Amino acid sequence: MSNPLNLISSVLNATAIGVCVTNESGLIVDANTRYCDYYGLTHSDVIDKPFTDHLPTNIRNKTKALHDEFIRTGTGQTSEWDVFNMQGESLILSTTPTLLEHPDGSRWIVTTVTDITKERQASRELQLLINNTAESYVLMDKRLQILSFNNKFKRLYQQFFNKTVTRGDSILDYAQPERVPMLKTLYDAVLAGAIETSDITVPIQSGQTRTYHLTYAPATDHSGDIVGVFVTANDITESKQQRDLLENNERRYRSLVEHGSDAVVIIDAEGNTTYASPSVEQVLGYRDEELKAMNLFEAMHPDDAEGARNKMSEVMNLPGVPVKGLTARIRHRDGSWRWMEATVTNLLHDPAINGIVDHFRDVTEYYTNEREVNLMAELSRMFRPNKNLNDILSTVVERVKVYDEFKLAEIWLLDSQKTTLSMMANVQTSPDLKTFYEETKRFSQATLAKGLPGITWEARSVMSWSVSQTESNFIRAKEAKKAGIVSAYGIPLIYQQEVIGVVLLGLTTSNIHDRKYKSLFDRISRYLGIEIRRKQLEIELNQLFNIIPDVICIASLDGHLTKVNPAMCRLLKYTEEELLQAPFKDLIHKDDLETCLNELAKLTVKSPTCHFESRFITKKGDVLWALWTSTLAPEHGLVFVTARDITDKKLDEVRIRESNERFERVTLATNDAIWDWDIRNNTLFWGHAYQTIFGHPVKRDEVLSLDAWTSNVHPDDFDRVLASLNAALDNPNETVYTSEYRFQKANGTYANVVDRGYILRDDSGSAVRIVGALSDITERISHITAIEHQNERLREIAWIQSHVVRAPLARLIGFSNMLISKDYHAEEGQQFVEHIRASAIELDGIIRDIAAKSDLFTLESK
Amino acid sequence: MSFETLIVDDDALIIFIHKKLVAKNGFPSEPKTFLNGQTALEYLLSQPNSESQYLVLLDINMPVMTGWELLDNIQDQPIGKRVKVAMVTSSVDRSDKVKADSYPQVVSFLEKPVTNDMLQSLKAHFVS
Secondary structure (H helix, E strand, O other): OOOHHHHHHHHHHHOOOEEEEEOOOOEEEEEOHHHHHHHOOOHHHHOOOEHHHHOOHHHHHHHHHHHHHHHHHOOOOOEEEEEEOOOOOEEEEEEEEEEEEOOOOOEEEEEEEEEOHHHHHHHHHHHHHHHHOOOEEEEEEOOOEEEEEOHHHHHHHHHHHOOOOOOOOEHHHHOOHHHHHHHHHHHHHHHOOOOEEEEEEEEOOOOOEEEEEEEEEEEEOOOOOEEEEEEEEEEOHHHHHHHHHHHHHHHHHHHHHHHOOOEEEEEOOOOOEEEEOOHHHHHHOOOHHHHHOOOHHHHEOHHHHHHHHHHHHHHHHOEOOEEEEEEEEEEOOOOOEEEEEEEEEEEOOOOOOOEEEEEEEEOHHHHHHHHHHHHHHHHHHHOOOOOOHHHHHHHHHHHHHHHOOOOEEEEEEEOOOOOOEEEEEEOOOOHHHHHHHHHOOOOOEEOOOOHHHHHHHHHOOOEEEEOOOOOOOOOOHHHHHHOOOOEEEEEEEEEOOEEEEEEEEEEOOOOOOHHHHHHHHHHHHHHHHHHHHHHHHHHHHHHHHHHOOOEEEEEEOOOEEEEEOHHHHHHHOOOHHHHHHOEHHHHEOHHHHHHHHHHHHHOOOOOOEEEEEEEEEOOOOOEEEEEEEEEEOOOOOEEEEEEEEOHHHHHHHHHHHHHHHHHHHHHHHOOEEEEEEEOOOOEEEEOOHHHHHHOOOOOOOOOEOOHHHHOOEOHHHHHHHHHHHHHHHHOOOOOEEEEEEEEEOOOOOEEEEEEEEEEEEOOOOOEEEEEEEEEEOHHHHHHHHHHHHHHHHHHHHHHHHHHHHHHHHHHHHHHHHHHHHOOOOHHHHHHHHHHHHHHHHHHHHHHHHHHHHHHHOOOOOO | OOEEEEEEOOOHHHHHHHHHHHHHOOOOOOOEEEOOHHHHHHHHHOOOOOOOEEEEEEEOOOOOOOHHHHHHHHOOOHHHHHEEEEEEEOOOOHHHHHHHHOOOOEEEEEEOOOOHHHHHHHHHHHHO
């Protein structure tokens, strides 16, 4: 046989009960496997450790105190500890200590531990429920001693009687003395199996009172035996007030049911009307006996019948539940359809009613209004951007046509000259309508007062036509009749008090519904007029936006473009997508970016517009100039921007500036003194050469008057020069002034000058400005004199040379003449030939000499 | 009637040619020749009482005294009235011709060399 201790140890380890042995100081001496398992610990984890180590901190002190108490006194009770295992799961453990006297005299405690988590969970939830419920309860045994009560009861008792409820007290001790005999009787009855109730009003501290409804019921055990009394108390202070109110108002409610706008009928299972409130007559026009003879479902509009049937099956499936949302048209006694909104409750099961209660009221006006508002909203949505007007108008007439079974629906719009109405849209959904439009092709335009459209235009108010009218204002009456149209309305489309078009609606019934359609037509007249005009404006604006050569865009202040026009794309060579994606600063020349951003940042509500010039860069990298106008948009964070390409102008400016610079350089380089006399302002400008040539100081941009010139003209020349100038200026056909005179230099000497001026004239031919050049020709004159002098000398030289040449030549001729005359002696002849030869040699020498001298001869400069 | 012919030229060969031509054309006397105006003037001034007429073939440009200076010198002399001058020059300058017109003695303006025809027409001044 094995060791009995081992056996016990094995049993202890196998049991579902945890066992733990602790010494006087609370250290665990031994524990079985189950104990360790509860906490998810091993045997060695717990041995020789304080048992509180594996308990939650909040109960350590308490459990240690219990332990110490138990060691000391040997008495203790089963207690429940909320602990956590190593997995963090919450456990409720029931612990029961037993004192073990060790043979050595020390005291150990053997604690048995069971997991009661599951068991406790249910009762705890109940506890929570009971403690948190609005009801108070108290449970007593047969001797009326209190067994149990919830927190609410305890609190109330404390509140009302300033006493603490204690278990074991007699409930009768808590009652007001005068109520005790009554209560004894009551409890007896309850203990005998009765359920009793009573209301009690108690004062609360603030001087107000509260009323409690008390229920006294017998408490039974599992076997059904009565073991005590269970009392619940409900605070009915508020509900009592409400009930009182209800009772007080009952008459009024009844009155409302009988005479209010809500009609009430009760229908039995077969559909017969068993009750109708008097207000039904006001709503539908039928009298009580008429109603009782009719089936309301049969008076319902056929289109609404299916919806109603579905709603009714829902009602039948939900006995006692009021079902809302049944809306249907019911024929009024006068023949018109009225919209009814019903709340139906199936009370067939209620013996008092035994029927289906149908509360309904006339919502025709409300419903019509709602339908019209919805229609208008729907029509508004049709006017979306990016859709063309004709398509929109076609959709609009189709929708309006089916709104109330109109047979014919057309939209006519006035042209921009306001001379003609043209049919823009109609509906041809059926063959007879196709035929109608085929046959009335001739009538697609109307002038003022022509046809129903023209008449409506003229009248500026809704006009009607009926087949019964003898004098027809409806040009297409014959064809319309063929298509089954017997009445028609012309509705003017109004925008800012102006007729912009007409809507034509045709009906297959005669127009007895003027009143019915008044509000619809009114809405169409205003809303549709506005929508159409807005769309037209949008189209115009879009066209403008798209065709305008100037750049238009919308930029957000976060640096992106949100809308750009084609002109911008064309100018910058980007596509619209590219422009919308890139930050707009990428488009601006980097040197101008700061200016641009500063200008934009300056925009405020008070000064919402700015203008500035900047360069921007095209996709190809070209630099363009633009004049920007930015305006803060009403919408926060947006700027409307327009820009004009001023590149050409800018380049012109640059050209002009360069040209001016060239001109300025020319005036610096030239030997002519450039002058510019503004005649009207008498300002005289001298070019720099005035100083270099004449020595008169020229300050840059110095403004002089004509005196600066006249005072330097030689007195002897002055009258002549001035006369010449005036003659040129006074002749409107003369563009040039020229004069030669002497002009005094700064050093007092006179220079010979040629003065030439180009005269600028205004439209009337008056000289306004003259720009000229004063050339110093002093040198030229002396040069010419020198040349003339030289010529003279040359002439002399030439004469002398010819003279020298002629001398031997004359001899040659003389001797040859003598030879020819033969009037000489023979020996003389020989002599003549010798002379001729000598003269010819002399002549040759002379000519060579002249040629040599010519090479050396240069013109002397002076 | 008779007249004396004077040839004044600084070119000896021209004097030789002219002398030959004068002789050949039947002029009344052997011509007297001078190499400049000065010697010709001295000769003319040395004949104060002579009744004779003088035809002077006068070169313009000569050393010592030009033809013009000779003319100037005889202007106020009695001899001046009996002298007829044919200016003889190697090249004709218009201004010379104009200048020659201002001297009453100048009857002709000839370009060298003088020809028979020229001398014949000069002779006519004295025959008439």
